[in-house]
Amino acid sequence: MTDYLTTKEVAAYLRINEKRVYALVNEGKLPATRVGGKWLYPKDLLDEWLDKSTQIPPGGLVYSLLEQMLLIQGSDDPLLGRAIQLFQSKTNFPVLSATVGSSQGLAALEQGMVHIASCHLDQGQIEKQLAGMDGYCLIHLFDRQQGLFYDSAKFGKHSNPEDILKKGVRFAMRQPGSGTHKLTLSLLKQLDLGEDNLEQIGPFYTHAEVARAILSQRADVGMGIQCAAEKSEQVGLDFIPFVTESFRLAIPLAVVSHKNTARFLDFLFSQIPQHLNVQYPGYSFDKLGQIKTMRSQ
Numbered sequence: 001m002t003d004y005l006t007t008k009e010v011a012a013y014l015r016i017n018e019k020r021v022y023a024l025v026n027e028g029k030l031p032a033t034r035v036g037g038k039w040l041y042p043k044d045l046l047d048e049w050l051d052k053s054t055q056i057p058p059g060g061l062v063y064s065l066l067e068q069m070l071l072i073q074g075s076d077d078p079l080l081g082r083a084i085q086l087f088q089s090k091t092n093f094p095v096l097s098a099t100v101g102s103s104q105g106l107a108a109l110e111q112g113m114v115h116i117a118s119c120h121l122d123q124g125q126i127e128k129q130l131a132g133m134d135g136y137c138l139i140h141l142f143d144r145q146q147g148l149f150y151d152s153a154k155f156g157k158h159s160n161p162e163d164i165l166k167k168g169v170r171f172a173m174r175q176p177g178s179g180t181h182k183l184t185l186s187l188l189k190q191l192d193l194g195e196d197n198l199e200q201i202g203p204f205y206t207h208a209e210v211a212r213a214i215l216s217q218r219a220d221v222g223m224g225i226q227c228a229a230e231k232s233e234q235v236g237l238d239f240i241p242f243v244t245e246s247f248r249l250a251i252p253l254a255v256v257s258h259k260n261t262a263r264f265l266d267f268l269f270s271q272i273p274q275h276l277n278v279q280y281p282g283y284s285f286d287k288l289g290q291i292k293t294m295r296s297q
Contacts, residue, residue: 004033004040013046062112066258072097074105074118075179076206077247078227079272079280080141087267093260099206101178106130109250115261117250120144120179126250127294135253140246140290141268145226145282146183147242149214155221161187161240164221167197172213172222175203179245184223187242211237226282246287253293 010030011018022039024030031045062071072084076099084095100108102119106129109117119126123138130136148161149172155164165171165188174180181203188195201219204210207228213219214237229239255261273285 003043005043005046007039007041010041010046014050062115063254063258066115066255066260069094069096070116070260070264071114072105072116072118073100073108073114074116075099075102075120075247077118077120077144077225078207079144079283080118080247080268082280083268083272086271087264091263091267093263095264101175101181101205103129103177103179106250109133109136109252115251115255118247119250120146120245120247121182122246123292126248130250130294133252133294135293135295137251137253137256138292138294139249139251139256139265140287140292141249141272142247142288143244143284143286144247145239145241145244146180146223147226147229148187148221148240149211149224149229149237150221150240151214152238155238157238159240161242162191164240165191165193165198167193169198170201170218170220171198172204172210172219173200173202174210174223175205178205180207180223183243183245187223227280230281244284 005013007018007021011021014021021030025032025039029049030041031049032039032041034040065071070093072095081097084097087093088095102117102121105114105117106119106121106126108114110130110133121129126138148164150158150164152158158164171184173184185195188198201213202210204213204222207224210219210222210224211228214222223242226239226241229237249265251261256265269289273288
């Protein structure tokens, strides 16, 4: 049964005076019914009216957090991670990031849970995942080499993946949904190898974890970026290139125009190629900062 409130109760509930309640009724904005010369207000309709009247900032509730912090989820990349650390140290502005994989990062962005998704899927896959978004930008950061990690002390020197990927090999797998996991499946398909032909170790959530698994001899081979292979702790791993891929940031239009987002992007564009690439092999910056605006049809 519906509960009804009096004008005095509504005024207390909404934290306004009774005159304002009557004004809202006269303007036809407040659900009310007149019984015996008195106004009564059905509480369920009043709550529904409050919900519909609540104003949400452009870009969703997460957008309002941009004044305090930046939220990033998506693909693991050590160069981006280092740039985020430098940005925070120089600006004291917090950037909270999580390496959950390209697909999960895009899903979080589409659901309004983060401000930025980092990904290295091809553009068609990105557009498919973000088809429900009103508008967003794809910002190109860099290209990077992905390929196979292995230890030549065990396998000898090789230049072809098929020389190493054979039945029974222990493969350090990235988590399902990550772009690197998708690349691994693509390579196995090219070689007519199914996942069940390999002894899968993992899953691992970063390129560095894959490298450490091979260095510690928990696995024989894995897929990852060149940088993680050559900069692996005490000794470098051997690397067979497989693909050069684009690494992008997907950002909603309402977020990309915010002053704190702009400050973060300006820092990335200026710092990544000038100060970091010497320590991080396997990257190129020819298309750094290129922006493609995507809008729903």
